[in-house]
Amino acid sequence: MSKIDRMVAAIDPAPLPPERGPGAAELRENILAAASPAPARRARRTRWAVVIPAAGALAVAGVIGASLLPPGRGTGGSDPAATTGRPGIGPQAAAAATLRFEPTGDGGYKVTVKDLYADPERYRAEFRKRGFDIRLSFTPASPSLAGRLVFAEDPGTGKPIEHVIKDCDSPGGGCAVSLKIPAGYRGPGALGFARPAKPGEQYSSAGLADAPGELLHCVKWRNLTVDDLRAVLAKKNAKIAEFRVNMAKSEPAADVPGDWRVHDVAPWAPGEVLVWADERPAELTPEQRAAEDKALASCD
Amino acid sequence: MRDRFEAIYDACYPAIHQYVARRAETPDDAADAISETFLTAWRRIHDVPEGEAALHWLYGVARRVLANQRRGAVRRAGLSDRLRDELAASAGTYELPEGLEHVRAAFDALPERDREVLALACWEGLTGEQIGRVLGCTGVAARIRLHRARKRLAKEIGVTGEGRTASVLRGEHL
Numbered sequence: 002m003s004k005i006d007r008m009v010a011a012i013d014p015a016p017l018p019p020e021r022g023p024g025a026a027e028l029r030e031n032i033l034a035a036a037s038p039a040p041a042r043r044a045r046r047t048r049w050a051v052v053i054p055a056a057g058a059l060a061v062a063g064v065i066g067a068s069l070l071p072p073g074r075g076t077g078g079s080d081p082a083a084t085t086g087r088p089g090i091g092p093q094a095a096a097a098a099t100l101r102f103e104p105t106g107d108g109g110y111k112v113t114v115k116d117l118y119a120d121p122e123r124y125r126a127e128f129r130k131r132g133f134d135i136r137l138s139f140t141p142a143s144p145s146l147a148g149r150l151v152f153a154e155d156p157g158t159g160k161p162i163e164h165v166i167k168d169c170d171s172p173g174g175g176c177a178v179s180l181k182i183p184a185g186y187r188g189p190g191a192l193g194f195a196r197p198a199k200p201g202e203q204y205s206s207a208g209l210a211d212a213p214g215e216l217l218h219c220v221k222w223r224n225l226t227v228d229d230l231r232a233v234l235a236k237k238n239a240k241i242a243e244f245r246v247n248m249a250k251s252e253p254a255a256d257v258p259g260d261w262r263v264h265d266v267a268p269w270a271p272g273e274v275l276v277w278a279d280e281r282p283a284e285l286t287p288e289q290r291a292a293e294d295k296a297l298a299s300c301d
Numbered sequence: 302m303r304d305r306f307e308a309i310y311d312a313c314y315p316a317i318h319q320y321v322a323r324r325a326e327t328p329d330d331a332a333d334a335i336s337e338t339f340l341t342a343w344r345r346i347h348d349v350p351e352g353e354a355a356l357h358w359l360y361g362v363a364r365r366v367l368a369n370q371r372r373g374a375v376r377r378a379g380l381s382d383r384l385r386d387e388l389a390a391s392a393g394t395y396e397l398p399e400g401l402e403h404v405r406a407a408f409d410a411l412p413e414r415d416r417e418v419l420a421l422a423c424w425e426g427l428t429g430e431q432i433g434r435v436l437g438c439t440g441v442a443a444r445i446r447l448h449r450a451r452k453r454l455a456k457e458i459g460v461t462g463e464g465r466t467a468s469v470l471r472g473e474h475l
Contacts, residue, residue, distance in 0.1 A: 015322040028384050
């Protein structure tokens with residue numbers, strides 16, 4: 002080990018392995034309870050192996066047609082993904098390229114993302130065909146976060162990729178995403194965006210429950226009874242997906258008595274929230290009060 | 302599948318906890334990042350590689366999760382509340398060894414990509430090949446990045462003689 006390495010090792014801010022308390026075990030159980038694994042990739046790979054040649058051929062012929070709208074919303078049900086419930090399975094969905102490349106005249110490219118719901122491997126393959134090593138991904142997020150860049154990686158030399166993302170501001174809305182790849186850029190690069198979730202799709206990232214665009218925007222929800230919150234949500238065709246009880250442990254619960262008080266809410270999936278509830282009302286901290294006032298300040 | 306996740310969780314938890322604790326800005330962020338990293342592993346259990354590569358895959362996920370946190374106010378639906386309390390309770394126990402303030406300052410002043418390769422090499426103790434796996438680049442590219450990062454840090458803190466010796470990492474030559 003060189004002197005420099007020894008110096009870096011000496012400033013390690015966590016030199017000892019953590020003491021493992023019950024929190025780690027609880028987290029493991031919560032994770033197993035909260036989500037289920039995605040289907041094996043092997044199945045998807047096989048499928049792409051069949052459809053990618055067709056996609057390539059049609060893209061050359063200039064076929065454009067994939068909608069940026071989430072399936073089943075305002076597309077008149079014509080999107081094959083709306084009936085299969087999974088994007089990119091039907092032959093029509095697979096027929097269009099997911100990215101459109103336009104030279105910008107200065108040696109760079111403008112890339113328009115035509116399908117936010119495609120398998121990231123498809124983007125990668127389309128970039129690769131153009132000689133770029135770029136990974137692009139979109140993760141489902143609640144409305145107030147949709148459209149945000151969540152991570153980016155660049156080679157660290159030269160200009161980075163620029164991006165423009167807009168029109169993500171409603172749960173049923175699409176997003177217009179375009180990237181500007183500077184001349185000479187080859188990668189490796191990676192960009193990850195939060196996109197609107199499809200109906201029934203659980204959010205990977207959730208904003209504040211009362212942020213603009215979220216279900217409880219302009220609702221004074223803290224300490225409502227569970228029944229009152231249900232009524233507020235019902236007016237918006239929304240519901241409570243699950244509860245968490247026992248505030249210290251945050252234990253999952255399918256239901257709680259209707260007169261329990263709402264302590265916290267998090268967006269869960271389109272039209273669904275996760276609710277922390279307790280028998281007793283929550284004692285709000287000054288920070289929570291300030292956050293509540295701030296959230297309500299712009300409301301009528 | 303469940304058994305496999307449990308085995309990976311139990312084997313990798315301490316290392317991921319430590320990785321995140323070294324980099325997260327607050328105990329809350331650390332709890333969220335650990336939670337998000339393993340949630341991703343469970344959701345993508347089919348993608349998690351076998352053997353020791355699983356840990357490097359998880360480091361890569363944790364790295365993205367932390368970058369994600371720094372870019373936006375993302376909050377996880379409380380899977381890790383107890384862990385959050387434990388981390389908050391143990392926060393503030395670390396003290397920088399005396400006389401190393403200038404090293405820490407110089408390290409902090411480096412670009413993120415330099416800090417990350419140095420930290421993976423010197424804190425997590427990874428080889429160039431393994432760093433490549435975490436960062437999604439080749440082992441050669443990782444070693445080059447490490448070499449440059451060392452040179453920049455050496456220059457910052459005025460250490461000389463970092464030529465050939467600096468390029469040796471666990472028996473690997475650049």
